[in-house]
Amino acid sequence: MAGAMTGSKALPAGTVAVIVLFLLTYIPPGTLQLGTLTLGFPRFFLLLSILPCTALLLFDPRHRLTVVDAFVAGFAVWGFASILVNNGLDRLEFAGLQLVETFGAYSLGRILLARPEAYRLFWRVFGGLMLLILPVGLVELLGNRFVLHDAFGGLITLHPQILNYPARLGFDRVQGNLEHFILFGVFWGFGMIHFLSVFERWPLRVFMGLCCMTVVAMSLSSGAYLGLMFQLALLAWGRITRGRWWLLVGLAAFGFVLVDLLSDRPALVAISTRLAFSSDTAYWRVLIFEFGMRNVWANPLFGLGLNDWVRPHWLGASVDNQWLLIAMRSGLPALALVLAAVGSMLLLLLRRRDLPPRVALYRRNYVIAYVGLCISLGTWRSGAARRPFCG
Secondary structure, X not given: OOOOOOOOOOOOHHXXXXXXXXXXXXXXXXXXXXXXXXXXXXXHHHHHHHHXXXXXXXXXXXXXXXXXXXXXXXXXXXXXXXXXXHHOHHHHXXXXXXXXHHHHHHHHHHHHOOOHHHHHHHHHHHHHHHHHHHHHHHHHHHHOOOHHHHHHEOOEEEOOOOOOOOOEOOEOOOOOOOOOHHHHHHHHHOOHHHHHHHOOOHHHHHHHHHHHXXXXXXXXOHHHHHHHHHHHHHHHHHHHHOOOHHHHHHHHHHHHHHHHHHOOOOHHHHHHHHHOOOHHHHHHHHHHHHHHHHHHHHOOOOOOOOOOOOOOXXXXXXXXXXXXXXXXXXXXXXXXXXXXXXXXXXXXXXXXXXXXXXXXXXXXXXXXXXHHHHHHOOOOOOHHHOHHHOO
């Protein structure tokens, strides 16, 4: 997406096939067992595509290298090194898979989505798959029946079904095709803003938007809701103020400082507490952040790798904040690299002034969605939600 986004030619059949096949890998609710390797279908696809995509990125003159490429490559290599430093060659396999998942996803996105026609196709196919998931999710929401698990049972190693989880608002939360409720909501909710640009007719836009909100609602996750609401709020701001984004940045910074001054807790804690679905959820997230940061400061360079983190015995091992987990696992340099990659990518996109109106619309909605995803990742730790969107 940070590459060239001009021109209007038909996509090669190979590009169409790769986009469709990659998105289809997210439908099976489980993993493949290849010898000693346990691979999710998207990760298996990335394992096959990383070398050709990297070669195209390096040697194909149509794909100009940018500073974003360097930051992402640095982040992937640093994460690889942090595991080897902390865990030795015994975990070389896992370190390699993490590198594939990081740079493989990025390089695939850079190659496939460098043209507006590919971007449009990607999100239209994504929307079609979401429509297939919608009735499956409704059955799970209302009847607590795992339709996809039943369909793929015996064919693959299924994701564990999350049972006996407390209902929210009287409903069972939907896991669908993914490992967790939150991931289900964040993943499908990322399509919301894109549907408003890749579908030209307003009735279809409204229909797809309502379907997306329904799918996200079935997750009953505050993190997914927050990402979706943030996308819509940014879209509304852009239309009302005609794109006065720096004014919004200033107001947000002022509000953050004001909350920090008036609250008896840090602003980040105060805000996250009020945005959480329940006070218990917010309380545990605050504790996770507090003890997680202690581990970061104790291991600032290469983090903990795959080692367990130090915490009270009553605090679980789960860390539901992607940014915190990056710092804990790979150190502060890794966090700095990934934030630099995100920031520089957004700046490269925003400084383009010569885009056709339709492509400029794609660019605006992509930026809004990516910012929304970054916020959602503050409430969830899985890389699966970001894999298809890293280019």
